Amino acid sequence: MPSFLPSWLANRPLVETVRLELALPHLNDNTGDLDRLRRELKQHGFDPVLFHPLRLNHVLRQIREGGFKVTAVLGWSECHWELIDLVAGFDESPRLAFAVDLGSSRLAFYLLDIEKREVIEQTSVSNPQIPYGEDILTRILFAREDGNRELLQRCLLDTFNRTTKEMIEGGGFSRDNVYAMSVAGNTTMSHFLLGLNPANICKEPYIPAVNRFPLFHARDLGLAIHSCAPVYVFPNVGSYFGGDLIAGILAAGMHRSEELSILVDVGTNAEVVLGNRDWLIACAGAAGPALEGGVVERGMMALPGAIDRVRIDPVTLKPSCHVIGEEKPVGICGSGLIDLIAEMFMAGILTIQGKLNTQIPSSRIAATADGPAYIVASADETADGRDLMVSDIDIGIFLKSKAAMYTILTVITSKVGLSFGDIGRFFVAGTFGNYIDPAMAIRIGMIPDLPLETYQALGNTAGRGAAMLLLDRGLLEDIERICSQITYVELNVNMELMNEFRGAQFLPHTDPRLFPSVQIPERALGAGTSDVKQRL
């Protein structure tokens, strides 16, 4: 994984600090105090500067208290600077800012030192809206009742304030040291944060209330940072293409690259962007939950207790697992599932149709009420004392998801008349991207059979893009350009898609020529696979 903040960022932070020594008043220079400040700011390239009327007396007092020596903090807005704060004298207290990944499941907070250009603290918390709706659609429906939208916003802002307060105090800082916040989230979450009505997002023709949000300030939302701090919320391109993905494109830098690249973000949906500096195309599909381990019976998020790595001895068929947190396992997360299925397939435990090969004599294969299942960890090895098993049904669900992912990738690439071979970089975003092993994902036919070095895990791209903007306001133009440039493709359920989808449910695919690097074990070619055998 690359360093969190790329080195190509220009040193033009969203919020600038400048220390000024104003000319002293004199009979020959009767310029007013504020205009004296304005004149000096202009000489430093800050022009025009807007002053908040209700902060004027504070600003004027600081000028006199500092004996015309002041430290100014300025934020860039659409077409002007705004004076965020003015402090008497040459002030050396830290200049901080928060970048926030506003996920529908989790919120990730990054506290940055803008002058040192580094992340000094980060944390993530569960989205407090989950009790009102596990998925975003339920929350939108919930928000339709009187007062509920305010409730959803309130709980979000409370969590923001609780979390940022802990981080600020933990570092020995004050809320007044935090001069900016940037937030990247999907379209609905961004609406919730700003108290906007998301009702039309899920109703044809699926229009958000706002694509490009006006610049908010901390005071407008009651955020417990400097009251005049700008709060920049990433714009969206539509109901299904949110600011998190715009931030992801920024983080991947694909909009500046000559090379063709693809970005995949697996969350509630699988979101895919393909393009380069000249064009960008995007689409989204329901491939996510199963891949993240959310649908499979013993599936779970990549949290302590989750199996995230699996190897299976091809001879003994015994699995060896790695568990996050080095604990006894309670479930299996997305990357664990991918490993498991790839290894089961390679060991011949799974057929190319994704069925457990019951002809193999192994104590690991058990008969259950749901049909045959593979015991990943036996009762004495697990945290809850139950066998941790994966059934045919689980695998079937998972294969549908991996097929959806591969189909989306195929469709978007062919939409623009290209093939996978043209892709120079394949970025995988999210925690999911951090944990999956591309070699395993290729083996099960979830992602194209490209050289492994093509794949790059980017981690939290929403949080990273948001952090990058804090350090380089030039990215505001990038964002503007991305938004105007990107084409969002609606994936219609048509015949071509269905055929693709059916073939992709196999391991790795009904057309093994698509995965030349995958050696299909003889044992996996079980009954009913004669057509595949013939094609081989």
Place this chain on the structure above:
Amino acid sequence: MPSFLPSWLANRPLVETVRLELALPHLNDNTGDLDRLRRELKQHGFDPVLFHPLRLNHVLRQIREGGFKVTAVLGWSECHWELIDLVAGFDESPRLAFAVDLGSSRLAFYLLDIEKREVIEQTSVSNPQIPYGEDILTRILFAREDGNRELLQRCLLDTFNRTTKEMIEGGGFSRDNVYAMSVAGNTTMSHFLLGLNPANICKEPYIPAVNRFPLFHARDLGLAIHSCAPVYVFPNVGSYFGGDLIAGILAAGMHRSEELSILVDVGTNAEVVLGNRDWLIACAGAAGPALEGGVVERGMMALPGAIDRVRIDPVTLKPSCHVIGEEKPVGICGSGLIDLIAEMFMAGILTIQGKLNTQIPSSRIAATADGPAYIVASADETADGRDLMVSDIDIGIFLKSKAAMYTILTVITSKVGLSFGDIGRFFVAGTFGNYIDPAMAIRIGMIPDLPLETYQALGNTAGRGAAMLLLDRGLLEDIERICSQITYVELNVNMELMNEFRGAQFLPHTDPRLFPSVQIPERALGAGTSDVKQRL
């Protein structure tokens, strides 16, 4: 007097109304509601438009309620438009705005219909700060005590709200119909209105807190008009050159004229601007109070009961007076005094030294404890049953003021190497300007002996300039240019000035060649005037 709003104003009001029919949402156009509005506004030339975060939900509701037909009201700010309001449907309610002359004695309010481009109502009220200090310096000192500055601002804003409410309701309008306010006042009054500290205005080196005020909004000041209405307060050029005079220059149009012109505004001080479209020079001097009738014992403002016109029969020496409001007189205002002294001079009642000619046998000349006095109205003619007299002392005070005025005019003209003959237009601002008779003012040597058609009374130039800005935002650039162009000259008490001043205290002047049109009556050449006789 010219029409209140000159015809050369461009039709680009400070606040624009535009009725829009937005494209309806469609699967092929998934632009957000707000962005749909923004796109349409841009097509109408409004770009960029800033939206107030806390008004966003109101705006979004109006778009949907109006079925994507809306009426937008926009205000121009430094480098962007701001959406003041959005109303569902095509709204035809009136678009109003207030122009305010923020005088230290009186506040004048003008209610304008911006679309019809006319003043629909006007009124003036006493400045509510007067109880805290008759003159501005007393108020500045009063404001130094804790809480007093807030008190002075509060009483001003309360008077604003009471007066505008009456005018709004009197016209059958609502406060939400009023979308802008522009205010022109002197530097100190503008500081008081905005709650800024004026303490440094009267302390060397005489620096205002602010020259160019940030744009306020009605909500910032609690003004009872539309809460998002911009409140534009005219900038000042220094402590002694306020926004009222900038507005005056606008109203006179002298900054756009090729011809050299001079503007005189008599208020607390006499303020003078000289120049044309290429340069402007200004100065101020303490010539005001006496000219406005404020110092002479029976002097008063030009209100009902004030004698404002006087003619004296040269044979009977009997005066005939006009009284404002056609009532019995209680005092005499500035224009009345000028008439009176000019007529007394012409009738030979006053000598060229400005002394009552006691050698003339007349029942109108009485001996009082203060020396001789002229009875303008006898006890039976006045409202208070007292003789209305003007004494030698009164006349002496008045002549000092008229001399100060003439001296200021002489000094400023000679400063730039010009003479009175170069002046093409002589504007006289203020109520004072409306009432004085230039022929009379010339006769007493208060203003230069120019052709009478050179003189033009402009009325309330501060109110007029403020009103003009509401109808033509292009004047913002004029204001900017005036402020950067104008040179303010400090009138130092030097020998040249003192000599000028001494000569100017005579009637019309010790050097009668400066007033060739004035026929000095033989009787006025009394004792001790031999040198003048010789020069004649």
